[in-house]
Amino acid sequence: MNLAFDLLLILALSWSAWRSLATPDLTRAVVMFIVFGLLMALAWARLGAPDIALAEAAIGAGLTGALLLDALGALQARRGEKKEDA
Amino acid sequence: MSTGLLYALAGVLLFVLGAAGAVLLAHLMRKVLAFNVMGSGAFLVLVGLAQREDVIDPVPQAMVLTGIVVAVAATALALGLARAFHARTGRTGLTEEARRD
Amino acid sequence: MNGLLRSAVVIVGLSLAAAMVIALLQLPSAAVHLPALVAENLAQSGVEHPVTAVLLNFRGWDTLLEVAVLLLALLTLLTLGGGKAPAPAAAVDPLLQGLARRMLPLIVLTAGYLLWAGAHRPGGAFQAGAVLAAGAVFLQLAGLLPAWTAPRRWLRLGLVLGFLVFLAVAAALLGQGALLRYPPALAGGLILLIEAGLTLSLGLILAGLFLFLTGRDA
Numbered sequence: 577m578n579l580a581f582d583l584l585l586i587l588a589l590s591w592s593a594w595r596s597l598a599t600p601d602l603t604r605a606v607v608m609f610i611v612f613g614l615l616m617a618l619a620w621a622r623l624g625a626p627d628i629a630l631a632e633a634a635i636g637a638g639l640t641g642a643l644l645l646d647a648l649g650a651l652q653a654r655r656g657e658k659k660e661d662a
Numbered sequence: 663m664s665t666g667l668l669y670a671l672a673g674v675l676l677f678v679l680g681a682a683g684a685v686l687l688a689h690l691m692r693k694v695l696a697f698n699v700m701g702s703g704a705f706l707v708l709v710g711l712a713q714r715e716d717v718i719d720p721v722p723q724a725m726v727l728t729g730i731v732v733a734v735a736a737t738a739l740a741l742g743l744a745r746a747f748h749a750r751t752g753r754t755g756l757t758e759e760a761r762r763d
Numbered sequence: 764m765n766g767l768l769r770s771a772v773v774i775v776g777l778s779l780a781a782a783m784v785i786a787l788l789q790l791p792s793a794a795v796h797l798p799a800l801v802a803e804n805l806a807q808s809g810v811e812h813p814v815t816a817v818l819l820n821f822r823g824w825d826t827l828l829e830v831a832v833l834l835l836a837l838l839t840l841l842t843l844g845g846g847k848a849p850a851p852a853a854a855v856d857p858l859l860q861g862l863a864r865r866m867l868p869l870i871v872l873t874a875g876y877l878l879w880a881g882a883h884r885p886g887g888a889f890q891a892g893a894v895l896a897a898g899a900v901f902l903q904l905a906g907l908l909p910a911w912t913a914p915r916r917w918l919r920l921g922l923v924l925g926f927l928v929f930l931a932v933a934a935a936l937l938g939q940g941a942l943l944r945y946p947p948a949l950a951g952g953l954i955l956l957i958e959a960g961l962t963l964s965l966g967l968i969l970a971g972l973f974l975f976l977t978g979r980d981a
Contacts, residue, residue: 582665586672593676593699597683602691605706605736616702623669623709624718627814627834628727634893635734641967642900646977647741648691651748670787674841677781682772711787712797720813721797724822727889728829731965737838738972742840745976
């Protein structure tokens with residue numbers, strides 16, 4: 577049962593990491609990265625590291641997400657509403 | 663296979679994924695995302711490997727805790743540099759082709 | 764050319780992954796058993812939670828230097844310039860502002876609890892600082908706290924306070940013969956003092972990473 581949960585969590589981690597790098601839309605990529613951060617917090621809880629899980633939830637998902645979204649707004653502001661990509 | 667080793671192997675996967683992304687992706691924001699994925703992979707290897715016999719080890723946990731805080735500072739610095747670069751050149755990537763977006 | 768680079772990176776990445784997986788699977792068990800060492804010395808560390816003991820006592824060095832790294836990152840960010848006057852806060856949903864006003868005391872209370880809890884259960888200065896910083900970012904997003912331009916005297920003091928307290932404790936204890944080796948009787952109090960300073964400074968530094976950047980070049 578635990579093994580199934582671990583495998584599912586690892587699958588979700590890899591998938592969200594992959595999507596945050598490969599999605600054409602940058603806004604969606606940042607949202608996928610925030611999802612990745614929250615899943616990492618779950619992984620830390622599974623590894624018996626509640627300290628890291630707390631920090632990851634507040635920093636990895638919260639602060640980093642705010643920083644990324646803010647930077648995204650600044651980088652896209654000059655070109656009006658046009659979405660662009662790598 | 664122990665839980666620790668399983669997550670260490672997942673960390674290897676994330677590290678390689680992030681490394682490939684950091685090389686291949688041109689947009690600076692995506693490079694920052696890729697570096698963060700790489701860092702998370704390294705953290706997972708560090709903690710997972712130390713706990714591969716399923717004994718909780720506080721030493722790597724403390725290291726990773728400081729690592730996460732340093733990672734967010736590095737991310738903010740990288741984004742600040744990317745924003746300054748964009749404000750001066752209007753580009754979002756380091757290569758010449760990135761000029762068009 | 765691009766296709767060639769792409770396939771080369773994929774091949775190198777896959778070989779790297781295979782090599783690392785094989786190495787991880789073949790690794791013998793560690794010669795030094797760290798968890799046992801930590802458990803053995805926990806009684807004289809001044810705290811009951813092993814992760815806090817490692818962070819502030821056994822490996823206090825790393826934490827001291829880490830705070831210095833955070834300060835350096837923030838200073839570098841400040842030297843990047845472009846510090847125009849931040850745009851005035853846009854009109855924000857009054858509901859969000861009301862929520863932020865009511866959440867603020869709870870956020871501060873949570874940070875205080877995390878700081879206190881760090882001595883005997885998961886929690887500590889890092890998590891408390893992160894919660895404080897998240898609170899500041901929330902206030903900014905709700906339009907209640909303007910973005911920061913250049914730090915004035917009190918903010919500067921707050922940013923370096925944690926590092927200075929940590930450094931002062933380290934310097935005061937140098938007479939003991941080793942860096943950051945607390946006398947067991949005083950360890951608990953000293954760790955709490957350092958952690959209180961760190962919570963405030965980490966909160967301000969992490970909040971500053973967002974508040975100095977936002978609205979700068981938009």
